[in-house]
Every structure is written in structure tokens, then in C-alpha cells.
């Protein structure tokens with residue numbers, strides 16, 4: 001039963017989402033997103049969603065090291081905020097609360113409201129809220145009472161600040177929330193300042209931990225405060241080259257000279273940023289904590305006071321030098337300007353030389369093998385073999401001998417000298433196990449033993465052979481689900497997932513243009529063609545939702561190059577499926593475009609009516625993405641009844 005205040009709120013949300021919002025208003029823009037992009041219905045308030053334990057574990061595993069650092073900051077912040085009724089949430093980049101500090105006395109109310117461990121505060125799930133909207137805006141935000149989209153949340157007040165990793169990737173959100181609060185929005189001003197300040201402190205603590213083997217230059221505009229609150233931090237190596245920047249540095253500093261790459265500081269010498277040059281910085285380092293604190297000035301005329309912290313551990317033992325390279329070239333080539341891919345690449349570049357196995361998740365055709373290969377090529381193992389095995393493609397009866405090898409005379413008909421298995425062949429290099437979820441259970445047990453004991457026992461052999469094995473495993477299936485069904489060993493899962501990388505589906509990537517260009521160049525070179533895409537074909541490629549991901553894009557380009565006139569690829573050269581995703585089967589006569597348009601419009605209209613104008617449900621029914629539904633609605637002038 002809805003309270004009058006909730007009903008009034010729903011009417012308000014409906015009115016704004018129908019008329020649209022000013023781009024500068026993050027709350028109303030979020031309401032519009034909730035209705036138009038996520039298909040959320042303000043008339044159906046929904047309780048908080050708490051993810052299951054196993055899923056929460058996975059989210060925590062992703063940022064385990066960071067969680068330890070963040071906890072200290074959270075405890076300090078909680079001490080200051082608990083007395084005035086606030087609780088604290090730390091969420092990952094997906095909006096899942098991976099840590100929480102609150103008062104046990106209100107545990108029931110807090111859990112019901114979603115102020116709890118495991119709560120999903122993404123905008124897609126919870127509507128406008130401090131965490132979810134902060135993830136979209138990447139900036140601190142207060143979402144107070146009726147700023148929330150969902151009427152169940154309108155008694156809450158929430159303040160959130162984003163957290164970035166030392167390479168600028170988005171890590172998650174720090175949030176302070178209260179079950180009750182005074183009605184003026186201004187009452188939250190201080191809470192927002194506090195959460196923003198602590199988010200910065202947590203980020204900086206993480207930065208110092210991450211770059212503990214590097215020199216760190218801390219800068220502040222107040223002479224006496226630099227040691228305690230250096231707003232700007234730059235990590236640099238013994239040659240004075242910048243290897244890391246905190247958020248403050250990324251906001252405030254630019255290289256002295258313009259030119260290519262002027263937007264990034266990583267990889268540049270410090271003398272490219274400060275007029276006084278490297279000598280002055282080494283002088284500051286030598287002065288240590290003494291009062292001799294030279295000022296450094298930037299190209300824009302700002303003056304900062306600096307202090308330099310020496311490396312606290314010896315570099316190379318922690319991480320071989322290439323692992324610190326902000327982006328290894330083989331990895332960098334995988335993507336253009338897509339935030340999800342850029343984050344993945346920065347995570348991957350930090351992993352290349354670490355002694356961990358990596359699990360890659362992604363839909364079929366997203367490039368899991370390509371990523372595994374790039375990881376290998378970027379590592380110090382690159383001169384050793386990269387061995388790829390598709391566990392789903394090799395018949396079960398052969399996987400064992402293929403992987404583990406066999407000795408002479410083990411099989412009648414086998415090679416008389418025996419065979420080194422693929423595990424041995426990858427010794428010192430990388431073993432890529434694709435579709436690991438399809439590996440039979442008894443072989444999972446043997447693989448686990450190889451990983452634990454670092455030796456392999458070929459079939460028929462008496463003595464094990466030592467191997468230096470680094471595994472990158474991939475799966476498009478949910479391994480946690482397979483574990484729950486008893487089809488995948490949990491202990492093997494934990495051995496394999498030293499780190500998990502999620503490859504986004506192509507429809508979510510914003511760098512499709514880059515991929516189209518790269519793949520077209522690669523395919524053209526192979527076919528010795530110089531054909532270019534015309535505008536309509538290019539637009540069709542950009543707007544398609546690519547269920548088969550990068551592989552399908554590659555195949556489509558190959559097809560188009562083969563059938564085009566040799567100079568221009570136009571829309572007719574693209575395979576029919578790009579034009580017919582929305583049509584009912586059987587496919588109508590392709591020579592009748594008017595009939596096809598008419599069919600498309602009526603199919604869409606019927607589905608919209610059937611699904612009561614819920615765009616998400618329509619997209620699911622027709623097997624297309626929501627953006628395509630909106631595009632088609634616009635094209636055919638279909639307007640929801642309440643907006644007509």
C-alpha cells in the first residue's frame with residue numbers, strides 16, 4: 001500500500017520522465033534514463049536486491065587488496081558519522097556493496113532498505129540513487145529523499161563519492177547513508193564533503209600501497225600541509241619518468257608543452273611538467289623532512305610545495321619492470337576509447353608478470369583468446385610457447401592424452417616414441433584453456449594436481465616431469481553455477497582465478513568505430529582489397545547489436561569485402577541479418593523494402609502493446625537491444641500512449 005507522499009513522488013517522476021530533463025540536472029537525467037534506457041517503472045516500487053553469498057564473494061575477490069586499504073578509511077569515517085545516524089557502504093564498480101559498516105541495533109531496517117552488505121545499488125536495478133548515479137556521473141553526489149527514483153527509497157538520504165585506481169580506472173563508490181534525516185537537502189552538505197574527502201584519502205592510501213616500490217612526489221598549495229595532505233601525487237621511477245598519478249594530479253597537471261599525448265602524464269619525465277626540472281625534484285628528495293621545501297611551478301603558473309617519498313621496498317622483486325608499464329602494446333591494441341575495455345587493459349597490464357592464473361569471462365566471440373594471447377605477448381614469457389586448447393572441441397577421450405601426454409608404448413597405435421602433452425609444451429609460457437567449463441571432472445582433478453604440485457605425470461609414466469605453468473582459462477559459462485551443480489571443482493576454480501577479467505560484449509563497447517577500422521584493415525590486407533565503407537554501411541555496422549560479438553563483425557566485414565565492387569562497401573553488401581534482426585521469421589521478400597518497413601513497424605508496435613510499453617521486455621521478446629527498440633520507435637514515429 002503506497003503512502004500519499006509516495007504516490008505524489010511517482011507522479012512527479014512520471015511527469016519528468018515524459019517531458020525530459022535538462023542535461024545539467026543529474027537527478028532528473030537519471031530519472032529519464034531509468035524509464036527510457038532501463039525500462040524501470042516508477043509505479044512499481046521494488047525492495048532492495050541483495051545478491052547471494054557466492055556472488056558477493058566473487059565481487060569481493062575482484063578488489064580484495066583494495067578492500068583492506070578501504071576498510072581502514074571506512075572505520076575512521078564511521079567514527080565521525082555514526083553518532084549522527086549514518087552508515088557506510090563501499091561498492092564495487094557494478095554497484096554491489098562489498099563492505100558495510102552500520103549499527104547492529106537497526107540491522108533489520110537497514111537490510112530492508114538495502115543499506116547492507118551485498119545490496120545491488122546499480123541504477124539499472126535500484127533506479128536513481130547515490131551509488132548508481134555516482135557510477136554514471138563519476139562525480140560526488142547527494143541523492144536525498146525524493147531525489148530517489150524508487151518510491152521505497154524516498155525516506156533515505158545518501159551521499160556518494162567515486163573511487164579510482166592508481167591508473168585512473170573506476171574502482172567503486174564510497175557512500176554514507178541514513179535512514180532518516182531533516183528534509184532540507186542542504187542538511188547533507190557536510191556529509192557529502194566528508195565522504196568526498198575520505199574517498200580521496202582511501203584512493204591515496206591505495207596509490208601509496210600500489211607504488212610502494214617507486215618514488216612519490218606529493219604536492220600541495222599550502223606549505224605546512226604537504227606532508228599530511230599532499231593533494232597531488234605523482235609516482236616516478238629512478239629516471240624521473242612518471243609511472244602513476246592520483247586523481248588530484250590528473251585534474252590539476254598538464255605537460256608544459258602541447259602536442260600528441262598531451263592529455264596524459266604517464267610515461268613523461270617530470271621535467272615535462274615542472275619548469276624547475278628534475279634537479280629541483282632530486283633536491284627536494286635529498287632534503288627529506290627538513291624545512292627546505294622548494295616550490296615547483298607548472299605551465300599554467302600554479303605554484304606547489306613538494307615533498308618526495310623514497311621507495312619503501314626494492315622495486316624489481318615485487319614486480320618485474322614490464323608489469324609496471326602502464327599499457328603493454330599488445331594489450332593496448334585490443335581496444336579504442338571504451339571505458340570498460342580501457343579498465344580491463346589497465347588491470348591486465350598490471351597482471352602480466354604476476355605469478356597468478358587468470359580467468360577470462362565473456363560471451364562467445366568477444367576475444368577471450370585474443371586477450372590471452374596479448375597477455376602472453378606482453379609478458380616476460382613472450383619468447384616461450386603460447387599453447388591454446390579448446391576443451392569443448394577435443395573429444396573427451398583425447399583430452400587426457402592431449403593435455404598430459406603419454407609415454408612410448410602406452411597406446412597401441414599411438415606414436416611409438418610417446419608424446420609430450422600440451423601442458424609440457426607450454427612449459428615456461430602460457431597455457432590457454434578455452435571453454436574450461438567443458439573439461440570432464442576427472443581431468444579437472446588431474447589439472448588441479450598439476451597446478452598445485454607444478455609437475456605433470458604423462459600417461460604411462462612413472463616419474464612426474466616438472467613444469468612452469470601459467471594458465472589463462474576462459475569460459476562463456478557461469479562457472480559458479482557449474483560449481484553449484486557439481487560439474488566444476490570449486491578448488492580448481494580458486495586455483496584458476498588469481499584474477500578475473502570480464503570482456504564486455506561488443507554491443508556494450510563504445511569503440512566499435514576503432515574495431516571496424518582495425519578489422520577492415522586486417523581483412524583488406526588479407527584479401528588485397530582497398531574498398532572503403534560508405535556512410536550508410538558504416539552507420540549500419542555501428543548500430544547493429546552484434547550477438548556474435550567481434551567474431552561476427554570480422555565475418556561480416558570479410559563477407560562485405562568479398563561481395564562488394566572492390567572500391568566501396570555499401571549497405572547492400574552487408575549480410576541480410578544486419579537488416580532483418582527485427583523482422584518476424586520467415587524473412588520477407590528482401591526485394592520489397594516498403595513491405596519490410598511496414599512489417600517492422602507493425603511487429604514492433606504489437607510487441608510494445610503486448611509488453612505494455614516496457615522496452616526491456618520488448619527487447620527481450622524480439623531478441624534485440626533496448627537501444628535498437630528506441631531507434632526503431634523513433635524511425636517509425638511510435639510514441640507511448642502517455643507521451644502522445
Ligand SMILES: Nc1ncnc2c1ncn2[C@@H]1O[C@H](COP(=O)(O)OP(=O)(O)OP(=O)(O)O)[C@@H](O)[C@H]1O
Nearest residue numbers: 334335363364365366367368369370434550551554
Ligand atoms: N580486440 C580485438 N581486435 C581484433 N580482433 C579481435 C579482437 N577481439 C576478437 N577479435 C577477433 O574476433 C574473433 C573471435 O575472437 P576469439 O576467438 O578470441 O573469441 P573468444 O571469445 O575466444 O570466442 P569463443 O568463446 O568462441 O572461444 C577472432 O577472429 C579474433 O581475431
